[in-house]
Amino acid sequence: MLGIIFSLLGALxxxxxxxxxxxxxxxxxxxxxFFMVPCFLLAKIISRPQWIHDVxxxxxxxAKKFSQSH
Numbered sequence: 776m777l778g779i780i781f782s783l784l785g786a787l788x789x790x791x792x793x794x795x796x797x798x799x800x801x802x803x804x805x806x807x808x809f810f811m812v813p814c815f816l817l818a819k820i821i822s823r824p825q826w827i828h829d830v831x832x833x834x835x836x837x838a839k840k841f842s843q844s845h
């Protein structure tokens with residue numbers, strides 16, 4: 776969200792002729808996009824119900840196997 780705000784401020788400053796301010800805002804926005812996009816993708820992958828179900832089944836099977844061996 777902050778990257779979007781900085782990008783909009785950078786575009787606004789660019790259109791009104793404040794190139795130095797636009798450059799500053801864009802330089803601040805770019806790293807925010809590079810770090811936030813992987814986070815959103817990772818959250819989307821992790822929150823899949825089937826993936827969560829499979830992990831819980833694996834943990835249950837591993838716990839049963841461990842308890843049977845001891």
